[in-house]
Amino acid sequence: MAYQNYGIGQEFVQRVKLKMKNPVVKERVKMVLADITKHDLQDRARVRKLAGQTAKVLDEKLTEQQMSQIVQFILDQKIDPNNTFHLIKLWGMFR
Numbered sequence: 794m795a796y797q798n799y800g801i802g803q804e805f806v807q808r809v810k811l812k813m814k815n816p817v818v819k820e821r822v823k824m825v826l827a828d829i830t831k832h833d834l835q836d837r838a839r840v841r842k843l844a845g846q847t848a849k850v851l852d853e854k855l856t857e858q859q860m861s862q863i864v865q866f867i868l869d870q871k872i873d874p875n876n877t878f879h880l881i882k883l884w885g886m887f888r
Contacts, residue, residue, distance in 0.1 A: 831873040
């Protein structure tokens with residue numbers, strides 16, 4: 794798994810996936826991530842802010858190291874939220 798190369802633990806990912814199955818939590822996360830652009834996802838400060846907001850919604854306490862790993866992972870993926878191929882690739886990573 795690509796995210797594991799960044800030091801992001803599989804148990805963390807599984808915990809987040811489980812929380813995302815709750816429709817209320819999922820909607821809150823969608824609100825945090827609404828209207829983001831490719832440019833937003835290549836801006837370290839913006840990604841850090843989005844990750845922090847999302848962690849708060851998910852009630853996940855992230856260490857500084859975890860936050861840095863997640864931010865670097867997101868930046869390196871060069872995600873374009875308007876590109877279906879990118880979204881499918883991400884979905885496949887976290888199935």
